[in-house]
Amino acid sequence: MPYGYHGCYLRIDVSTGRAERVPLSDDVLRQYLGGSGLGACLLLHEQGATEDPLSPHAPLIFAFSPLVGSPLTTSAKFAVVSRSPLTGRFNDSLASSGFAVAGKQAGCDAIVIVGKATALSVLVIDDGEVRIEPADDVAGESCPVTEEKLRARLGPSYRIASIGPAGERAVRYATISHDGRHAGRGGSGTVLGSKNIKAIAVRGTKRCEWAQPRELTQLSRDLSKRSFGPATAKYRELGTAANLLTFNRFGTLPTRNFQQGTFDEAANLSPEQLRVEYSKTRASCVACTIGCEHIYSVGQSNVRIEYENLFALGSLCGVSDHAAVLRASQRCDELGIDTISAGGTIAFAMECVERGLLDEPWLTFGSGDAVLRALDLIGRREGIGALLAEGSRRAAETIGQGSIAFAPQVKGLEIPGYEPRGLQTMALGFAVGARGADHNRSGAYDVDFSDQVDRRNATLDSVRFAIETEDKAALMDSLILCKFLRRVFDDFYTESAGMLCAVTGWEVTAGELHETARRIVSAKRQVNLLAGWTQAEDTLPERFLNTPLPNDPEASLTRERLDELVGEYHRQRGW
Amino acid sequence: MYVEFLGIPRERAGITEMHVEAETLGEVLGALSSRLPGLSELITADGLHPSIVANLNGDEFVTALDTPLAEHDRLLILSADAGG
Numbered sequence: 001m002p003y004g005y006h007g008c009y010l011r012i013d014v015s016t017g018r019a020e021r022v023p024l025s026d027d028v029l030r031q032y033l034g035g036s037g038l039g040a041c042l043l044l045h046e047q048g049a050t051e052d053p054l055s056p057h058a059p060l061i062f063a064f065s066p067l068v069g070s071p072l073t074t075s076a077k078f079a080v081v082s083r084s085p086l087t088g089r090f091n092d093s094l095a096s097s098g099f100a101v102a103g104k105q106a107g108c109d110a111i112v113i114v115g116k117a118t119a120l121s122v123l124v125i126d127d128g129e130v131r132i133e134p135a136d137d138v139a140g141e142s143c144p145v146t147e148e149k150l151r152a153r154l155g156p157s158y159r160i161a162s163i164g165p166a167g168e169r170a171v172r173y174a175t176i177s178h179d180g181r182h183a184g185r186g187g188s189g190t191v192l193g194s195k196n197i198k199a200i201a202v203r204g205t206k207r208c209e210w211a212q213p214r215e216l217t218q219l220s221r222d223l224s225k226r227s228f229g230p231a232t233a234k235y236r237e238l239g240t241a242a243n244l245l246t247f248n249r250f251g252t253l254p255t256r257n258f259q260q261g262t263f264d265e266a267a268n269l270s271p272e273q274l275r276v277e278y279s280k281t282r283a284s285c286v287a288c289t290i291g292c293e294h295i296y297s298v299g300q301s302n303v304r305i306e307y308e309n310l311f312a313l314g315s316l317c318g319v320s321d322h323a324a325v326l327r328a329s330q331r332c333d334e335l336g337i338d339t340i341s342a343g344g345t346i347a348f349a350m351e352c353v354e355r356g357l358l359d360e361p362w363l364t365f366g367s368g369d370a371v372l373r374a375l376d377l378i379g380r381r382e383g384i385g386a387l388l389a390e391g392s393r394r395a396a397e398t399i400g401q402g403s404i405a406f407a408p409q410v411k412g413l414e415i416p417g418y419e420p421r422g423l424q425t426m427a428l429g430f431a432v433g434a435r436g437a438d439h440n441r442s443g444a445y446d447v448d449f450s451d452q453v454d455r456r457n458a459t460l461d462s463v464r465f466a467i468e469t470e471d472k473a474a475l476m477d478s479l480i481l482c483k484f485l486r487r488v489f490d491d492f493y494t495e496s497a498g499m500l501c502a503v504t505g506w507e508v509t510a511g512e513l514h515e516t517a518r519r520i521v522s523a524k525r526q527v528n529l530l531a532g533w534t535q536a537e538d539t540l541p542e543r544f545l546n547t548p549l550p551n552d553p554e555a556s557l558t559r560e561r562l563d564e565l566v567g568e569y570h571r572q573r574g575w
Numbered sequence: 576m577y578v579e580f581l582g583i584p585r586e587r588a589g590i591t592e593m594h595v596e597a598e599t600l601g602e603v604l605g606a607l608s609s610r611l612p613g614l615s616e617l618i619t620a621d622g623l624h625p626s627i628v629a630n631l632n633g634d635e636f637v638t639a640l641d642t643p644l645a646e647h648d649r650l651l652i653l654s655a656d657a658g659g
Binding site for chain 2: 230231233234237238242243245246247249250251272445446448449450451454486487
């Protein structure tokens with residue numbers, strides 16, 4: 001067994017409470033590392049690709065990594081992997097902080113949950129020993145309240161990952177949350193809720209040893225020092241919310257369900273304005289030196305704000321009232337739902353109302369009250385909320401009348417805050433992404449904001465950049481390191497090989513890690529193939545094809561061009 | 576021509592835009608580095624820090640110091656790390 005690993009995963013059947021340690025070979029660990037990679041491998045091994053995501057037989061995987069528990073900055077992360085109930089395709093959502101460390105200290109490299117408890121329950125993992133307890137006292141509670149109550153019940157040494165009321169009610173984009181961070185996209189919380197598990201409480205004492213502790217310490221100090229420099233300044237000083245005015249200036253801020261790329265009132269939602277209106281603190285995950293979290297005080301409570309909240313609940317819905325957007329962000333956290341999918345689905349519904357396809361006259365663009373009311377209905381699955389809880393694709397399929405053309409999703413996953421027509425390498429990344437439209441699994445927007453491509457006119461030359469960023473993201477999600485570090489590295493693959501060697505003792509090279517990244521991307525594709533994927537899914541909604549942006553006529557992407565790019569992507573992948 | 580600042584460059588410059596008399600990218604950067612000391616970590620006469628990029632009129636991203644600029648041009652200075 002290599003250093004940095006326990007060499008096994010904990011497989012728990014919550015129908016019976018039975019748990020077993022399943023060995024993981026050195027080969028598997030070296031080929032898939034951890035996080036998303038190990039999760040994809042285990043999902044295939046557990047035959048999760050062909051199970052209904054909400055079936056008791058469907059596995060839900062919490063995957064740690066060799067770097068978890070090390071002194072390397074940003075390494076306290078875990079991946080939650082399953083087949084998505086929103087898309088039916090591969091889903092990996094990552095979250096941060098103490099749960100990753102505690103989960104690994106329970107003595108396993110991953111936790112695989114199958115089955116369904118007989119009643120809403122708490123899964124307790126105490127240093128590898130497993131028991132199932134009732135969840136009556138936390139049923140219907142938000143994630144923060146759930147964590148507080150369970151730590152009071154079980155003890156402060158436990159770390160808790162939980163679902164909110166939305167996960168209990170099978171909202172298809174429910175999150176799993178821990179300490180205010182979220183495994184947000186794709187409905188991981190929906191899967192956990194389908195197993196009648198409200199929360200997982202974990203603690204442990206089993207630490208891994210490192211192959212080269214002195215070397216690792218030196219690498220960690222160097223990485224931490226570099227993490228304080230200009231490459232991460234944006235995250236420290238403004239947070240991801242800095243994107244808002246930049247994207248608006250470039251005409252790529254999705255507005256009113258992607259009808260426009262600029263929002264006249266964008267300045268009202270900018271971090272520059274928010275800090276005038278609210279007091280703000282900064283926080284960081286366990287083992288992180290960047291401190292990217294910007295937390296605004298709203299009345300008696302605090303709200304973490306990212307760019308995606310401001311776009312999805314703000315400009316995408318035409319809402320410029322920052323108080324409403326902050327309250328909506330907070331409501332998403334309370335309910336335990338993905339802000340991007342919530343905002344995208346609500347914006348879609350607003351356009352349906354605008355076009356006379358839905359009879360909900362209160363649900364109009366620009367109304368912060370409408371967003372808040374819609375979120376409450378989604379969380380309770382009441383009225384129109386029952387339809388919107390299914391996501392924009394299923395809502396469009398139910399509404400019909402051609403509405404699928406403007407449902408802002410790929411493979412069923414709502415599109416994040418990057419207008420595809422103005423960021424066409426990103427558009428390709430969205431179209432081909434294994435889990436759907438995703439800015440975390442494809443970093444292609446970085447290339448669009450460079451002199452390497454013409455962001456409004458993607459050519460076949462753009463394809464290799466989409467592949468490179470996808471591979472790099474897959475490796476970062478498997479090592480696991482935060483992508484906010486990405487510009488700190490001079491040579492990411494070589495430096496990662498050094499860190500991995502110091503942890504595991506493997507004589508890893510940059511070339512091997514390139515292969516590992518490609519293998520992980522292929523494993524995700526393998527899941528999708530088994531789940532019924534066809535190449536026809538690698539596309540964008542009709543809205544984005546053949547219709548230029550009204551504010552930027554040069555930002556136009558044809559179906560023919562996208563199909564050509566997708567075809568070239570598959571050719572270069574060797575698929 | 577005008578220089579617009581976005582994100583961290585705006586934070587460091589303390590202004591959203593400024594007028595600069597310059598005919599090339601290099602001349603603009605030289606002017607900015609001398610007139611806005613808050614940008615000293617990000618912009619020098621020799622070029623931009625790797626974490627910063629420059630864009631001409633919202634169209635092309637430019638790096639060559641001899642890139643010609645016209646009076647009506649707007650040069651956008653922003654973080655290279657656009658997403659997150």
